[in-house]
Amino acid sequence: MKQYTISALVANKSGVLTRVSSLFSRRGYNIDSLSVCTTEDPAISRMTIVLNGDDYILAQMMKQMDKLIDVIKIKHVETEAVYRELLLAKVRTDGATRSEVFELSQIFRAKIVDVSPEATILELTGKPVKLDGFVNMLRPYGLLELARTGVTAISRGLSCIKDEADYKEKI
Amino acid sequence: MKKIGAEILIDCLKEQGVDTVFGYPGGYVLDIYDALYRDGTINHVITAHEQGAAHAADGYARSTGKTGVVIATSGPGATNLVTGIATAFMDSVPLVAITGNVAINFLGRDSFQEIDITGVTIPVTKHNFIVKDVNDLADVVREAFRIANTGRKGPVLIDILKNVQQTTADYEPVPPASCARKPVPESAVKDAAAAIAASSRPLLMVGGGAIASEASQEVRALAEKLHAPVVSTLMGLGAFPASHPLFCGMMGMHGTATAAKLCLESDCLIAIGTRFSDRVALNRDKFAENKTVVQIDIDDAELNKNVAVDYAVLGDVKEAIRTLLPLLGEKDDAFAQKAAAYREQEKKNAKKPELGHEILIEAARLAPEDSVVTTDVGQHQMWTAQYYPVERPRSLCTSGGLGTMGYGFGAAIGAAIGTGKQVVFVTGDGSFNMNLNELSTAVTQNLPIVILLMNNRALGMVRQWQKLFYNRRFSQTVVNKRTDYVKFAESFGATGLRIEKESDIVPVLKEAFSKKSPVLVDCVISEDENVLPMIKPGHTYDTIITEWKEN
Structure with missing residues (x-):
């Protein structure tokens, strides 16, 4: 099993997420994360999907997704692209541990976004592996709640997803 | 406005x-x-x-x-x-x-x-x-x-x-959008053409895509240029004329023995508009062993989905063959001759057809040439594919992928209205009972539909599997309904006829086709008529079963 990241431009309409996610479930694709947001064009959303599988599943998933009418462009994101994920973590802190947690967050360049007598909320952006490392370090203090956005990615240099070849135009 | x-x-x-x-x-x-x-x-x-x-x-x-x-x-x-x-x-x-x-x-x-x-x-x-x-x-x-x-x-x-x-x-009217298919560039077929040219035993495998893209002429031109025998999936029947000397019948689970042999012996399979379904490929990992496979399909996701192929050509099959043809030279007819010999041998080995098969053979002979055949799903569907020669594209409507029992009557009504021609609707007593209510539609519309109801009082296909895989435990497949289908037809305002023995076949079918209105023919057949040949699911083509001794 390998991990692959796929970016897709899709129509920004209700029901599109259902079409994509129901495709995954009925074809048995195993995904790690899926994040969606609007793009510079309000009619278009961007999906970033992290897939577990092999080259066959990757090819099938991309081709099956590409057949969906609401999927405009699709691209397998290369490993050297820029990958980022956002994390919010609520950690149990008191007078004794707060400064240790603050120190940790400085090492990881996380932000402290909320402090209360018994808990601290931290914010961190980075590659998923960096977030994993941060979470591991926080765990001993008592991780009360964790929210991660799932990874989003963009290719380096001038190349853009909207310049990808379009299967629907070939036939 | x-x-x-x-x-x-x-x-x-x-x-x-x-x-x-x-x-x-x-x-x-x-x-x-x-x-x-x-x-x-x-x-x-x-x-x-x-x-x-x-x-x-x-x-x-x-x-x-x-x-x-x-x-x-x-x-x-x-x-x-x-x-x-x-x-x-x-x-x-x-x-x-x-x-x-x-x-x-x-x-x-x-x-x-x-x-x-x-x-x-x-x-x-x-x-x-x-x-x-x-x-x-x-x-x-x-x-x-x-x-x-x-x-x-x-x-x-x-x-x-x-x-x-x-x-x-x-509202303002707008002319319909063009749905024309794009031409396939030479670059897309060049490598495949070289592989075909290098082969000595090319075999054409024709699927439903050849009918959808109206590619019959191109398929024929390709087969004749290569002197390549042609086999067809269930969905492809009609894309290539059944009476053509290069045609070797249906392939797959209930395909001909000739088709199975040719698939095993061919060194280059040219798959045209087919997705290698499990009913065709059976063992998807071994299906393409020892041969080069060229797959032409308009659906990118079908390329390499079920069977890994050597050359995948994306595009409309009609356009792809048009681009491919000038790149290919004529071949000798050695493999075609071998195919003809296999076909002869299979014909010689064939036992006397059973009653249900005989009815289909005669129906094909007696029905007007431009008739359309529709089927339900089960043994009768496979018998139709085997014994009713389909000469033209769009003259067979059958549920291949979903295998919908109850499909055929609605399809017969649609085909009769769409073409204005005689329709032969082949069904079994299991499938017929699913949507027999549509006889009222056929009668109201006074449609020329002859229903050949293969009545074995059982769910024959499932029963056959119970014989083969479940040690003859006939769970819920021997239904023995007491329905009198002749009376049933008459009560709906249709004609009801019955075939019980060989000598009934010709006179009853002649009468049925003379009516030009709905006729139900209750064909009383044995519950032990099987569908053969058969390749078991997941097995390879060399394991084809052509004979079967009861018990």
């Missing part, structure tokens, strides 16, 4: 050249039916059940090449379409299904006859729409027809809310 939504829908159907629709009225399509009534130019065929209407639209589409249109009301009307839509989806049939739904202020409140039919049909449509604003309606209908007919064809559903049907909007 200003029109209400229901009128815009009818006008948009007319823009697309629709002159016939199938359907069933109901509360949330009243406005559509009112607009149909006031317009008066579209022939609406009401069936006994929405499932029959969906299959009729499918049979209409398969037999004519046009888009089938079916209308149903919300809730149960819409859900009754689902099997028909799924059947069309699995076999890539262009269909536009139109359903009504509750008004927007009732949506999402579990109102009477409200169902989320777009949610239900996501997995079985190419795409679907829910129209909540009348200003979107015309473009949605146009887009639905375009989607149904471009690329790999398939069904599209449009769910139209009641308020949309009743609200006024601006």
Whole structure:
């Protein structure tokens, strides 16, 4: 099993997420994360999907997704692209541990976004592996709640997803 | 000009050249039916059940090449379409299904006859729409027809809310979008052409895509240039004439022994518009062993999906073969001669056909040449594929992918209305009981449909598997219904006839085909007529079973 990241431009309409996610479930694709947001064009959303599988599943998933009418462009994101994920973590802190947690967050360049007598909320952006490392370090203090956005990615240099070849135009 | 939504829908159907629709009225399509009534130019065929209407639209589409249109009301009307839509989806049939739904202020409140039919049909449509604003309606209908007919064809559903049907909007007619296929560049077929040229035993494998893209002439030209024998999937039957000397029959689970031998011996398989379904490839990992496989398909996702191929050509098969032909030289006919010898041998080895087979052989001889055949699903379907020679594309309608028992009657109605020709509807007593209510439709419309009901009082195909794999434990497959099908036909206003022995066949069939109205022929056959040859699921072609001793 390998991990692959796929970016897709899709129509920004209700029901599109259902079409994509129901495709995954009925074809048995195993995904790690899926994040969606609007793009510079309000009619278009961007999906970033992290897939577990092999080259066959990757090819099938991309081709099956590409057949969906609401999927405009699709691209397998290369490993050297820029990958980022956002994390919010609520950690149990008191007078004794707060400064240790603050120190940790400085090492990881996380932000402290909320402090209360018994808990601290931290914010961190980075590659998923960096977030994993941060979470591991926080765990001993008592991780009360964790929210991660799932990874989003963009290719380096001038190349853009909207310049990808379009299967629907070939036939 | 200003029109209400229901009128815009009818006008948009007319823009697309629709002159016939199938359907069933109901509360949330009243406005559509009112607009149909006031317009008066579209022939609406009401069936006994929405499932029959969906299959009729499918049979209409398969037999004519046009888009089938079916209308149903919300809730149960819409859900009754689902099997028909799924059947069309699995076999890539262009269909536009139109359903009504509750008004927007009732949506999402579990109102009477409200169902989320777009949610239900996501997995079985190419795409679907829910129209909540009348200003979107015309473009949605146009887009639905375009989607149904471009690329790999398939069904599209449009769910139209009641308020949309009743609200006024601006409407201007627009000519239908072009659904022309793109030419396939030489670069896409060059490597495949070289591989074909280097082969010495090329074999053409023809699928339903060859019919969908109207590629019969091109397939024939390719086969004749290469002197390549041709085998066909169930869906491909008719793409290449059954009487052509290069034709070697159906391949797959119940294909001919000749087809199986040729598949094993060929060094280059040219797969045209086929997805190597499990009923064809059987063992997908070993199917392509010891040979080069060229796959031509319009659906990118089908390339390399079931069988890993050496050369995948994306594009319309008609266009691809056109590009391919000039790159290929003539070949010798050694493999074709071998194929002919195998075919002769198979014919010589064949036992005397059983009663059911004989009926199909005679029906093919006695039916008018331009007849269309439809089938249900089971043993009779395979016998039809084996014994009823299909000469022309679009003259066989059968549910290949979904395997829908109950498909054939609706399809027969659609084909009879679409082509105006004689229809032979082959069914079994199991399948027939699923949608026999449509006999009322056939009688009301006075359609020339001869029903050959292979009555073995059992669910023969499942029973055959129980014989083979379940040590003859015939769980729920020996049904022994007491129905008198002759009387049944007569009570519906059709003609009922019966074949019980060989000498009945010709006189009864002659009478049946002379009627030009619905005739049900109760063909009383043995429950032990099997479908042979057979290759077990997951097995390889060399394990084909051609003979079977009872017990």
